[in-house]
Amino acid sequence: MRDDSPIGGFILTALFVSVVAVGGVNAVLPELHRQVVDINHWLTDKQFADMFAIANASPGPNMLIITLIGWSLGGFYGAIVSTLALCTPTCALTYLVAQAWEKFKDAPWRIAVQAGLVPMTVGLIAASAYLLARAADHSMMAYAMTAATAGISYFTRINPLWAMAAAAALGHAGLV
Amino acid sequence: MKDGGRGNDFRFRKARAHAPHPTALERKPGGFIISKMSDSTVETLEQTSVPTLPEIFLGFLGIALSGFGGVMPWAQRMLVEKKKWLTPEKFAEDVALAQFLPGPNIVNLSIVVGSRWRGALGSLVACIGLIGAPVALMMILGALYARYGDAAWLSGPLAGLSASAAGLVIAMAAKLAAPLFRGKRIMAISFAILSFIAVGFLRVPLYWVLFVFGPLSVAAFWWRLR
Numbered sequence: 273m274r275d276d277s278p279i280g281g282f283i284l285t286a287l288f289v290s291v292v293a294v295g296g297v298n299a300v301l302p303e304l305h306r307q308v309v310d311i312n313h314w315l316t317d318k319q320f321a322d323m324f325a326i327a328n329a330s331p332g333p334n335m336l337i338i339t340l341i342g343w344s345l346g347g348f349y350g351a352i353v354s355t356l357a358l359c360t361p362t363c364a365l366t367y368l369v370a371q372a373w374e375k376f377k378d379a380p381w382r383i384a385v386q387a388g389l390v391p392m393t394v395g396l397i398a399a400s401a402y403l404l405a406r407a408a409d410h411s412m413m414a415y416a417m418t419a420a421t422a423g424i425s426y427f428t429r430i431n432p433l434w435a436m437a438a439a440a441a442l443g444h445a446g447l448v
Numbered sequence: 449m450k451d452g453g454r455g456n457d458f459r460f461r462k463a464r465a466h467a468p469h470p471t472a473l474e475r476k477p478g479g480f481i482i483s484k485m486s487d488s489t490v491e492t493l494e495q496t497s498v499p500t501l502p503e504i505f506l507g508f509l510g511i512a513l514s515g516f517g518g519v520m521p522w523a524q525r526m527l528v529e530k531k532k533w534l535t536p537e538k539f540a541e542d543v544a545l546a547q548f549l550p551g552p553n554i555v556n557l558s559i560v561v562g563s564r565w566r567g568a569l570g571s572l573v574a575c576i577g578l579i580g581a582p583v584a585l586m587m588i589l590g591a592l593y594a595r596y597g598d599a600a601w602l603s604g605p606l607a608g609l610s611a612s613a614a615g616l617v618i619a620m621a622a623k624l625a626a627p628l629f630r631g632k633r634i635m636a637i638s639f640a641i642l643s644f645i646a647v648g649f650l651r652v653p654l655y656w657v658l659f660v661f662g663p664l665s666v667a668a669f670w671w672r673l674r
Contacts, residue, residue: 322599332582343590362551388666391636395643401617408610421615443608
């Protein structure tokens with residue numbers, strides 16, 4: 273018999289991960305893996321990798337790997353409570369900051385902060401695009417899929433879902 | 449009746465959304481960049497509209513359900529390009545705010561825009577629209593996975609999907625960068641390139657970049673705008 277149910281511990285992990293996740297899920301994935309697999313042995317390495325794949329392949333925020341782990345550790349309520357732990361505190365904080373942010377809309381300091389942060393965001397998103405492409409592209413076909421999706425999305429009004437569906441089909445056929 | 453009421457509310461909201469900008473212009477007649485930025489806001493605000501609660505819900509539901517391998521590019525497509533609820537500039541500003549706060553960026557973005565459009569209820573509706581369906585789907589997939597215990601067959605499609613999703617993020621970065629280059633905003637371009645190199649090539653931890661470059665960048669703009 274375990275001394276405590278894993279879901280309780282995992283909820284704390286979800287809270288922690290949520291609060292330190294500045295800049296998105298990719299920033300905290302190694303920490304999540306460390307907590308869930310290495311330290312607490314809630315999941316095996318393969319289970320974690322599988323869940324990461326499922327969360328990535330299904331629509332919605334990739335951060336919902338938390339929901340998936342919560343489900344496997346605590347069933348329905350485990351999934352719900354883990355998701356709430358992931359979202360509620362940071363949503364509340366964001367709401368409060370957004371209110372204040374809106375109130376100081378015309379304050380010179382806010383205009384400076386905004387002007388300073390936007391270029392960094394552009395750089396960070398470009399960096400994550402580069403890192404994602406480097407992680408995903410190991411073949412000529414993969415490079416071609418990346419380039420084609422980027423081109424379709426930037427230059428045309430065609431829905432990029434078509435490119436993604438084609439890429440997934442090619443991957444399924446073992447061509448990527 | 450109900451519809452009429454909502455329509456009035458809509459116009460009222462819109463009028464209020466307009467109001468602060470002329471005053472901002474009057475108050476800051478000297479600041480070149482400020483007045484230039486405000487000009488573009490005023491000009492583009494004319495084309496944007498404030499969505500109703502059901503529209504917010506459906507909009508974010510659509511973003512969530514399209515978001516394979518990453519959601520942010522789909523938010524840009526839906527909010528800026530399809531619905532025109534946000535200008536490209538406003539979108540970049542809101543993403544910047546969402547990125548600097550802890551938690552999933554896209555969830556933060558839903559809170560930020562939802563609260564601006566319809567207050568607390570707007571935030572709640574946007575957030576539920578964004579994560580409700582994916583959470584339900586995750587639970588179904590979790591149950592399937594618990595039963596069959598293998599996702600190895602996903603690796604093929606996922607390899608294709610990841611390659612394609614990377615392309616979407618590249619396009620999104622290009623769309624966000626385009627206004628900086630069009631406006632020849634040298635300082636902004638420099639900070640964008642610096643943070644790109646730091647995170648993309650030098651692999652400096654993200655929080656380092658956020659909390660060291662961030663204040664530096666803000667200070668530089670503060671000095672420039674003063």
